[in-house]
Amino acid sequence: MSSMNPVPVTPEAIRSAPKVLLHDHLDGGLRPATVIELAEANGYRELPTSDVGELGRWFSEAADSGSLVRYLETFAHTCGVMQSTDALVRVAAECAEDLAADGVVYAEVRYAPELFCENGLSLDTIVEAVQEGFRVGTARALESGRRIRIGTLLCAMRQNARSLEIAELAVRHRDTGVVGFDIAGPEAGFPPTRNLDAFEYLRQQNAHFTIHAGEAFGLPSIWEALQHCGAERLGHGVRIVDDIKVDDDGTVHLGRLASYVRDRRIPLEMCPSSNVQTGAAPSIAEHPIGLLTKLRFRVTVNTDNRLMSGCSMSSEMATLVDQFGYGWADLQWFTINAMKSAFIGFDERLAIINTIIKPGYAALTS
Numbered sequence: 001m002s003s004m005n006p007v008p009v010t011p012e013a014i015r016s017a018p019k020v021l022l023h024d025h026l027d028g029g030l031r032p033a034t035v036i037e038l039a040e041a042n043g044y045r046e047l048p049t050s051d052v053g054e055l056g057r058w059f060s061e062a063a064d065s066g067s068l069v070r071y072l073e074t075f076a077h078t079c080g081v082m083q084s085t086d087a088l089v090r091v092a093a094e095c096a097e098d099l100a101a102d103g104v105v106y107a108e109v110r111y112a113p114e115l116f117c118e119n120g121l122s123l124d125t126i127v128e129a130v131q132e133g134f135r136v137g138t139a140r141a142l143e144s145g146r147r148i149r150i151g152t153l154l155c156a157m158r159q160n161a162r163s164l165e166i167a168e169l170a171v172r173h174r175d176t177g178v179v180g181f182d183i184a185g186p187e188a189g190f191p192p193t194r195n196l197d198a199f200e201y202l203r204q205q206n207a208h209f210t211i212h213a214g215e216a217f218g219l220p221s222i223w224e225a226l227q228h229c230g231a232e233r234l235g236h237g238v239r240i241v242d243d244i245k246v247d248d249d250g251t252v253h254l255g256r257l258a259s260y261v262r263d264r265r266i267p268l269e270m271c272p273s274s275n276v277q278t279g280a281a282p283s284i285a286e287h288p289i290g291l292l293t294k295l296r297f298r299v300t301v302n303t304d305n306r307l308m309s310g311c312s313m314s315s316e317m318a319t320l321v322d323q324f325g326y327g328w329a330d331l332q333w334f335t336i337n338a339m340k341s342a343f344i345g346f347d348e349r350l351a352i353i354n355t356i357i358k359p360g361y362a363a364l365t366s
């Protein structure tokens with residue numbers, strides 16, 4: 001039943017609204033307590049502290065470095081405790097439960113299988129363990145009354161040369177929950193065109209992929225990702241603002257690349273808190289998401305790494321509401337943008353929009 005007045009856009013109400021998350025790293029979303037328990041169980045001795053509260057703060061402070069390369073160093077600890085199938089199942093199950101509890105109804109969660117081979121697990125075993133974890137977690141969420149659908153993206157790391165192998169792995173598991181591919185890791189010095197064979201293979205297989213681009217490097221990275229590699233979406237893509245000029249009187253000039261991105265409705269997977277931590281944006285208030293939203297680019301809101309940013313999908317939205325004055329119509333627009341841009345089939349996307357997202361926001365606004 002819908003209420004007679006719009007519900008105020010408070011953090012609790014945002015939590016209750018249906019949300020869609022396209023850019024979330026599995027190894028960036030562990031619960032601090034789980035990191036500690038897995039470290040103890042697996043004999044991992046490198047953690048900076050074994051106090052839950054301190055560890056949570058340590059991750060967000062260490063990630064708050066102003067540099068993507070230093071930000072990425074914090075993943076040594078999460079990946080360090082994820083080197084067994086039991087650990088992978090648990091982390092994936094908790095990920096599904098945490099996202100569902102936060103009101104996320106559809107999520108694409110990504111990780112790099114090549115980072116979990118230290119103890120000899122095969123790439124296929126790793127993918128199967130994570131899928132099992134998502135099954136367990138979505139079932140538990142459903143038992144507590146929360147329905148979530150999760151699609152998996154497999155990442156290849158830019159600094160390693162395994163992208164074709166990982167692309168083949170993604171295609172092998174496409175019928176059991178892997179919906180796409182990505183490249184992640186340090187951007188400067190590792191242009192996406194180093195992985196052309198992987199992208200060529202994926203296109204021939206009619207498979208979907210996104211590319212982290214325009215985060216720690218500028219327009220050439222975005223241009224290569226789209227025009228040489230054929231990315232369907234951009235991970236972050238914040239630097240597209242370098243191709244946009246706004247005159248003092250407010251007149252906007254889009255360069256050819258920015259026009260292309262907007263005209264073709266290329267989805268931007270924006271992650272405001274993460275971008276402030278890596279120095280890709282000076283602050284949330286000055287984050288390009290404000291301008292790009294006003295110009296009606298295909299903007300989506302994402303968490304990137306919930307542990308490192310100490311955030312959730314609803315806290316990210318609440319921060320934007322606070323900084324830009326967004327209301328329910330804007331939050332619904334971000335959510336539908338994300339659902340339209342997901343890598344699952346058209347009929348399923350449409351069903352989630354029409355049966356979950358639109359009624360969910362209607363109940364909050366009518």
Ligand SMILES: O=c1[nH]cnc2c1ncn2[C@H]1C[C@H](O)[C@@H](CO)O1
Pocket residue numbers: 025026027028068072075079110111112115155184185186212215274304305
């Ligand atoms: O924002 C990011 N940019 C590039 N790489 C990233 C980002 N967040 C996480 N990663 C890396 C670290 C993880 O180990 C890897 C796979 O999830 O992806």
Ligand SMILES: [Zn+2]
Pocket residue numbers: 023025184212235304
């Ligand atoms: Zn990312």
